[in-house]
Amino acid sequence: MECGQQLSMLKKFLEMQFIAIELNLYLDTHPCDRDALNDFNCAVDMLTKHKKAYEEEYGPLFNFGFGGHSGEPWEWAKGPWPWEL
Amino acid sequence: MWIYEKSLERPVTISRPDPAFAKLVITQYGGPDGELSASLRYLNQRYSMPTDKAKALYECWHRILQAKLILCEYLYIPAQP
Numbered sequence: 001m002e003c004g005q006q007l008s009m010l011k012k013f014l015e016m017q018f019i020a021i022e023l024n025l026y027l028d029t030h031p032c033d034r035d036a037l038n039d040f041n042c043a044v045d046m047l048t049k050h051k052k053a054y055e056e057e058y059g060p061l062f063n064f065g066f067g068g069h070s071g072e073p074w075e076w077a078k079g080p081w082p083w084e085l
Numbered sequence: 086m087w088i089y090e091k092s093l094e095r096p097v098t099i100s101r102p103d104p105a106f107a108k109l110v111i112t113q114y115g116g117p118d119g120e121l122s123a124s125l126r127y128l129n130q131r132y133s134m135p136t137d138k139a140k141a142l143y144e145c146w147h148r149i150l151q152a153k154l155i156l157c158e159y160l161y162i163p164a165q166p
Contacts, residue, residue: 010092018094021148028141061091082093083158 006058007085013050013061019043094151097158110159120153 023040030036051061059075060067070076115121127146134140 007096011096014092014094014096021144025144025148028144029138062088063091065088076091082091083097083161085096 003085009054013054016043016047016050020047093155095155097162099162110156114156120149124149
């Protein structure tokens with residue numbers, strides 16, 4: 001089913017997001033750890049890459065402010081929603 | 086301030102219905118020490134935190150809401166055959 005492909009692309013994005021959030025929380029209390037900062041910046045770059053790839057294929061992950069313009073017709077309200085994947 | 090991302094932190098799959106476990110999930114969702122109260126606690130406590138580091142507690146609130154949405158999905162998703 002097509003959902004399987006969508007889910008696997010989404011998982012790549014989510015994995016990188018998880019790494020970014022964990023490093024974010026760590027850096028909140030260890031702001032001078034240069035290794036962690038480098039890891040964080042790498043994770044953010046990868047995250048951006050995965051996000052772009054996913055959105056090109058399956059539509060926006062955010063309704064506005066963090067993506068591009070909407071294609072026609074309006075893409076945001078189109079399923080499947082996260083709990084339907 | 087509030088941004089919804091069209092994905093879960095982690096996808097959920099349910100292999101069989103389990104009412105006993107569902108009861109635990111509901112308690113974790115909205116019970117006395119559940120995610121609902123924890124998320125509001127983190128969100129509100131940050132105002133009186135003395136340092137910037139501690140104010141970043143706000144991010145824990147974000148994590149907890151994510152956990153909450155995952156729990157919510159556990160309750161919603163029908164078991165896969």
